[in-house]
Amino acid sequence: MKVLVTGGAGFVGSHVVDRLLDDGHAITIVDDLSTGRRELVNPRAALEVCDIRDPRLGAVMRAAGPEAVVHVAAQAAVSRSVEDPLFDASVNLLGTISVACAAQQVGVRRVVYISTGGAAYGDTDVVPTPEDHPTRATSPYGVSKVAAERYLECWSGLSGVPVMTLRLANVYGPRQNPRGEAGVVAIFAHRLVHGEPCVVNGDGEQTRDYVYVADVADAVARALGRVEVVGVVNVGTGRETTVNDLYRRLAGIARTTVPAQHAPARPGEQRRSALDATRARTLLGWTPATALDGGLARTFADFRDHRGFVNHSATARPGDSTNRDPVHQSTGGRSTGSPDRAFASGGARETAMIDEELRAILVCPACKGDLLFEETRIICPACRKAYPIRDGIPVMLINEAEPWTPPPHRP
Numbered sequence: 055m056k057v058l059v060t061g062g063a064g065f066v067g068s069h070v071v072d073r074l075l076d077d078g079h080a081i082t083i084v085d086d087l088s089t090g091r092r093e094l095v096n097p098r099a100a101l102e103v104c105d106i107r108d109p110r111l112g113a114v115m116r117a118a119g120p121e122a123v124v125h126v127a128a129q130a131a132v133s134r135s136v137e138d139p140l141f142d143a144s145v146n147l148l149g150t151i152s153v154a155c156a157a158q159q160v161g162v163r164r165v166v167y168i169s170t171g172g173a174a175y176g177d178t179d180v181v182p183t184p185e186d187h188p189t190r191a192t193s194p195y196g197v198s199k200v201a202a203e204r205y206l207e208c209w210s211g212l213s214g215v216p217v218m219t220l221r222l223a224n225v226y227g228p229r230q231n232p233r234g235e236a237g238v239v240a241i242f243a244h245r246l247v248h249g250e251p252c253v254v255n256g257d258g259e260q261t262r263d264y265v266y267v268a269d270v271a272d273a274v275a276r277a278l279g280r281v282e283v284v285g286v287v288n289v290g291t292g293r294e295t296t297v298n299d300l301y302r303r304l305a306g307i308a309r310t311t312v313p314a315q316h317a318p319a320r321p322g323e324q325r326r327s328a329l330d331a332t333r334a335r336t337l338l339g340w341t342p343a344t345a346l347d348g349g350l351a352r353t354f355a356d357f358r359d360h361r362g363f364v365n366h367s368a369t370a371r372p373g374d375s376t377n378r379d380p381v382h383q384s385t386g387g388r389s390t391g392s393p394d395r396a397f398a399s400g401g402a403r404e405t406a407m408i409d410e411e412l413r414a415i416l417v418c419p420a421c422k423g424d425l426l427f428e429e430t431r432i433i434c435p436a437c438r439k440a441y442p443i444r445d446g447i448p449v450m451l452i453n454e455a456e457p458w459t460p461p462p463h464r465p
């Protein structure tokens with residue numbers, strides 16, 4: 055299918071593009087490169103550098119002739135929305151209307167809109183928060199994203215084009231900008247790689263729902279294929295993780311014992327946030343496949359190896375759809391199609407993808423015991439189980455394990 059992805063040169067959008075290309079779609083990206091980067095653009099996609107508010111968008115859309123649009127582009131910084139709400143609304147609201155109008159002109163059959171969970175719901179009574187909870191956005195950014203949802207809902211009714219809105223939790227993973235205001239995983243990973251102190255605002259007990267970017271791309275791919283499903287769907291893990299816990303995990307991966315520094319709490323910062331993704335499971339068959347520790351290890355490795363500036367031409371191999379997420383600790387998750395930049399250099403893939411960080415954090419899911427790593431399997435000597443390694447991915451699922459017998463002792 056021909057798919058137009060707005061914002062495909064950004065953090066989330068570039069992973070969405072990679073996944074959709076791997077699924078066999080033909081992709082045109084519309085991005086003004088305001089926060090996106092050309093080097094994040096997959097060379098198998100066509101890039102049109104264009105502002106979504108530009109009157110040229112109609113011509114760009116006609117030339118691309120998409121059957122579906124995934125609208126990712128946005129002014130995504132809460133602080134900028136507070137400083138300049140007009141600009142925020144112009145991109146997030148008027149820009150979305152502009153995308154919808156241009157899409158209608160070329161007769162698209164599906165629109166997937168990327169919205170936000172945490173900023174839309176605000177502080178809620180119910181955590182994890184379901185989709186039918188009232189939205190209590192406390193920033194212009196949250197309001198503009200929810201307003202754009204409402205516009206698209208109205209437009210869908212008028213145009214007959216089915217729209218699905220995905221409200222994302224806190225997305226993390228390779229390629230996130232470590233110099234942004236949010237993206238605490240990217241900020242910590244970047245600072246740990248450079249040996250700089252990490253700063254936690256307030257007591258660090260505020261919680262967020264961290265969802266791995268390739269899992270988000272998987273949700274988008276599913277939303278694209280299930281045209282009969284419309285409305286709002288949360289994309290998150292449902293798990294709350296404190297910033298303190300996040301730092302502990304990342305510091306462990308980085309092998310540092312230096313504690314985080316604490317700074318005053320940010321005024322008005324949300325205390326708790328997690329999304330109930332039951333609808334995503336029921337309607338899209340989506341579950342987050344990447345365990346937090348595995349996702350953090352990959353993110354850290356990516357920042358260490360690429361210093362946060364991943365160059366597609368240097369790391370991705372055109373036509374390579376074999377790279378997969380390395381850790382599947384949850385049950386029933388399918389592998390997602392994010393290229394594995396940190397380990398994509400070929401050679402002994404089975405072992406190369408399981409690097410030191412991952413080895414250090416993997417434990418047997420049955421007994422939490424230490425593991426032995428072989429070429430094609432991972433062994434728990436305590437449980438006498440062997441977990442397979444497929445396409446370089448350790449499949450740490452109890453029901454996938456085979457019985458393992460220790461080799462006979464030779465005197």
Ligand SMILES: NC(=O)c1ccc[n+]([C@@H]2O[C@H](COP(=O)([O-])OP(=O)(O)OC[C@H]3O[C@@H](n4cnc5c(N)ncnc54)[C@H](O)[C@@H]3O)[C@@H](O)[C@H]2O)c1
Nearest residue numbers: 061063064065066085086087088089090105106127128225
């Ligand atoms: N990162 C998260 O944790 C998170 C959480 C919830 C929702 N979201 C949503 O995901 C989407 C992507 O966010 P991100 O974190 O990847 O941010 P990002 O800044 O990396 O990506 C945004 C992309 O949109 C492009 N863009 C911005 N304004 C544009 C315009 N006027 N015309 C054309 N292109 C434009 C940017 O150049 C960039 O490539 C946004 O819609 C955001 O609201 C992100």
